[in-house]
Structure formats: structure tokens, C-alpha cells
Amino acid sequence: MHDILPQDIALWQRLEHAAATVFSSYGYREIRMPILEKTEVFTRAIGVATDVVEKEMYSFLDRNEESLSLRPEGTAGVVRAALQNRLLYGHPVRLWYSGPMFRYERPQKGRTRQFHQLGAELFGAPGPDVDAELIRMGERIWSELGLEGIRLELNSLGTASERAAYREQLVAFLSRHADALDGPTRERLERNPLRVLDSKDPDVQLLLDQAPKLMDVLGEDSRRHFDGVCELLTGLGVAFVINHKLVRGLDYYCHTVFEWITEDLGAQGTICAGGRYDGLIEQQGGKPWPGIGFAMGEERLVELLRLKDNVGPAHPHAYVVMLGSGSKLAGLQMAERLRDKLPGLRVLSHAGGGNFRAQFKRADKSGAALALVIGENELENGTVVVKRLREDLPQETVSLTVLVDWLRDWMTDGP
Numbered sequence: 001m002h003d004i005l006p007q008d009i010a011l012w013q014r015l016e017h018a019a020a021t022v023f024s025s026y027g028y029r030e031i032r033m034p035i036l037e038k039t040e041v042f043t044r045a046i047g048v049a050t051d052v053v054e055k056e057m058y059s060f061l062d063r064n065e066e067s068l069s070l071r072p073e074g075t076a077g078v079v080r081a082a083l084q085n086r087l088l089y090g091h092p093v094r095l096w097y098s099g100p101m102f103r104y105e106r107p108q109k110g111r112t113r114q115f116h117q118l119g120a121e122l123f124g125a126p127g128p129d130v131d132a133e134l135i136r137m138g139e140r141i142w143s144e145l146g147l148e149g150i151r152l153e154l155n156s157l158g159t160a161s162e163r164a165a166y167r168e169q170l171v172a173f174l175s176r177h178a179d180a181l182d183g184p185t186r187e188r189l190e191r192n193p194l195r196v197l198d199s200k201d202p203d204v205q206l207l208l209d210q211a212p213k214l215m216d217v218l219g220e221d222s223r224r225h226f227d228g229v230c231e232l233l234t235g236l237g238v239a240f241v242i243n244h245k246l247v248r249g250l251d252y253y254c255h256t257v258f259e260w261i262t263e264d265l266g267a268q269g270t271i272c273a274g275g276r277y278d279g280l281i282e283q284q285g286g287k288p289w290p291g292i293g294f295a296m297g298e299e300r301l302v303e304l305l306r307l308k309d310n311v312g313p314a315h316p317h318a319y320v321v322m323l324g325s326g327s328k329l330a331g332l333q334m335a336e337r338l339r340d341k342l343p344g345l346r347v348l349s350h351a352g353g354g355n356f357r358a359q360f361k362r363a364d365k366s367g368a369a370l371a372l373v374i375g376e377n378e379l380e381n382g383t384v385v386v387k388r389l390r391e392d393l394p395q396e397t398v399s400l401t402v403l404v405d406w407l408r409d410w411m412t413d414g415p
């Protein structure tokens with residue numbers, strides 16, 4: 001679990017601002033859920049035989065002996081909240097959320113135990129139109145952020161019964177080749193055979209190229225849904241590749257599943273993943289109601305933004321140097337006035353005392369572009385001395401009555 005430090009905050013804010021803007025332009029409204037839920041909210045939704053529930057949840061008994069868990073993902077909680085607050089069962093509902101998620105994973109690059117997701121969910125429309133729109137919305141976030149070269153992979157998981165039929169075919173095929181499977185793969189074969197498609201083992205992957213394909217067992221309706229998504233995406237200008245082995249790690253998905261992947265982050269290159277979950281709401285105790293959504297990993301997107309352009313920290317524009325008796329109040333008052341009159345101006349006031357040299361040293365270290373100096377003379381004359389700290393220009397004495405205008409011109413000309 002990492003601290004997010006001040007020098008990185010600008011990137012986080014840029015990401016969150018871009019996502020919020022795009023979400024709202026598609027009619028999505030923000031929802032905020034608690035970080036803790038009853039454990040069953042997750043076990044029911046995500047499935048007991050998944051990595052998340054089997055190995056990754058932070059679960060504990062509270063003082064009332066009730067099992068609670070830190071949320072490992074957002075969708076289960078959004079569904080719980082939507083049901084409980086009666087947001088469903090009318091027109092389609094579009095919601096988005098952001099915040100920390102927790103999974104007990106093996107920490108590595110791009111994989112931490114507390115991480116952050118931004119996610120979107122749409123309830124009440126069976127698709128495929130909204131599937132395509134939701135995917136296009138993700139792409140718009142990448143372009144809003146100036147990120148390029150992010151690949152979209154797409155697959156269909158069909159219905160639960162189609163998946164069950166496919167599971168049998170896959171198990172039969174893999175059992176015939178059991179000698180070629182490593183230990184973890186054999187275990188997955190037992191517990192959650194579809195997850196074998198996800199195997200990172202190159203030999204298993206080679207074998208899987210000959211395995212039956214889920215796409216080939218889909219019924220007519222599922223086929224039509226998937227073809228519809230592909231056609232609409234093409235019509236909207238969204239490029240994609242079909243990946244027959246894309247199954248996703250959570251049990252609640254059906255039909256459309258997708259991932260957005262970058263090659264710029266090494267092994268953990270999936271920055272966003274999602275899919276349709278038409279059975280989830282019923283599983284969580286509601287009447288059947290379709291849903292689809294995605295979640296993006298904020299840490300990975302922030303890393304991409306960092307690689308793209310080295311955004312530095314936001315230095316102060318002006319550092320207020322206060323010398324001699326009475327200058328403290330005058331300096332603080334001046335700083336307040338500047339903040340009132342010039343929104344966006346970053347003013348840092350010197351804290352504590354110190355002589356001229358000491359205060360200038362701190363002004364320089366702060367990265368500020370200007371020093372605004374108030375000494376006894378200035379106090380008496382109602383002026384301030386403006387010194388450019390990053391340029392070799394003579395200092396100027398500016399009357400307090402025109403300081404706001406002076407600074408406004410300076411900001412317009414580019415500090």
C-alpha cells in the first residue's frame with residue numbers, strides 16, 4: 001500500500017478530472033459507496049472459486065461477529081447500493097464511482113494491495129448499443145488524456161448455460177492433454193476451468209490454440225449480440241481485436257467482455273477491464289435486470305501519464321518576504337487580497353522570522369517565480385518590492401494600489 005505524494009497529485013487530479021468530465025458528458029452520475037461491505041456482498045457477486053474471493057480479500061469479524069470485507073472492486077457495492085436505494089427498474093441508469101480497492105496480492109510493478117479504480121456501470125439496457133457506447137466512452141477518456149496506442153481486446157462469454165456447455169468441452173480437451181499442464185493449471189482445471197484460458201504459462205498457451213473456442217458454442221442470440229457490438233464499434237470508429245481467450249477473473253460476467261491494454265507498462269498492461277453482467281442483480285437479491293460496466297486502474301494510468309509528459313509540481317507564483325516589525329500583518333493581508341482578486345494565483349507566505357538572506361533562501365527553494373518583499377520602508381510608503389527569482393531583471397517597486405494589476409499583466413504575459 002503506497003502513499004500518494006504531493007509531487008504526484010497533479011497527475012491523479014488530471015486523470016480524475018478527465019474521467020469525471022467524460023462520464024458526465026455521457027450522462028453518468030457519481031455514486032460513493034462505503035469502503036466496507038458485508039463479506040457476502042462480494043462472495044455472492046464475484047464467486048467463491050475466484051482468485052479475488054479465495055485469496056485476495058481483506059475480511060474480518062467485527063465486534064458483532066459479522067464478517068466484513070474491505071472492497072476488492074466496485075461493481076458489487078454499486079449493485080448493492082442501487083438495489084437498497086431503489087435506483088433500478090425504470091429507465092436505464094448510468095453511474096460512476098472512484099476510490100480505493102483492496103486485494104491481498106503479491107505486490108509487484110503495477111500491482112499493489114491498495115489501489116484505486118475509476119469505474120462506470122449502466123443498468124437496465126440489454127445492449128448491444130450500450131455495450132458499444134460504454135466502450136467508446138473509455139476510449140474518449142484515453143484521448144482526453146492524450147494517451148495513445150491503447151489496444152482494445154474483445155470477446156463474448158455468452159450465457160451461463162453456453163458457458164457450462166463450453167466448460168465441459170474445455171475440460172474434456174484439457175484432460176486429454178493433462179501431461180502438458182503445470183500444477184497451478186491443473187488446479188484451475190479442477191476449480192474454475194475457464195480460468196485456464198488466462199494461464200501465463202507459454203506451453204499451456206500453445207496448447208490452448210488448439211482448444212475448442214467459446215465463440216463456436218455460442219447460440220444464435222449470443223452470436224447476434226456479439227456481432228452487434230462489433231458492428232457498432234466499427235461504425236463508431238473504435239478499433240478492436242477479438243481475443244478468444246479473454247475470460248476475465250470474476251464470475252459475474254456474460255456476453256461482452258473487454259480489456260484495454262498498453263504495451264508501455266510491462267507485464268501489468270491492462271489499464272481497464274469490464275463486461276456485461278446480466279445475472280448479477282438477481283444474484284444480489286433483486287429482480288433480473290441487465291448491467292454492464294468497466295473499471296480502470298488509476299495507478300497504471302497515472303504511470304502512463306508520467307511516462308508521456310513529465311509534469312512538474314505546481315510551484316508558487318509568488319513568495320511573500322516580510323521584514324521588520326509590523327510587516328507580518330501587512331504581508332498576510334496583502335497575500336489574502338491577492339488570493340481574493342486573482343483566482344488561481346499561488347501565493348506562499350514566509351513562515352516564522354529570519355533575516356533577509358534566510359527568507360530569500362527559502363523563497364528560492366520554494367520554486368516561486370517572484371518574491372514580494374515588504375520591509376519597513378515599503379510599509380511606510382504603501383509599496384512592495386517585486387523581485388524576479390528566475391530571471392535576471394532589475395527589481396521593481398510597485399504601489400500596493402496597482403499590485404493586483406501588475407500581477408494580472410505578469411500572469412497574462414506568462415510568468
Ligand code: ATP
Binds near residue numbers: 111112
Ligand atoms: P489481473 O488478472 O491482472 O489480476 P483483474 O482481472 O484482477 O486483473 P480487475 O478486477 O478487472 O483486474 O480490475 C480492473 C483494473 O484494475 C485492472 O485492469 C487493473 O488496471 C486494476 N487493478 C486490478 N488489481 C490491481 C492491483 N492489485 N493493483 C493495481 N491495479 C489493479
Ligand code: MG
Binds near residue numbers: 051249
Ligand atoms: Mg487480479
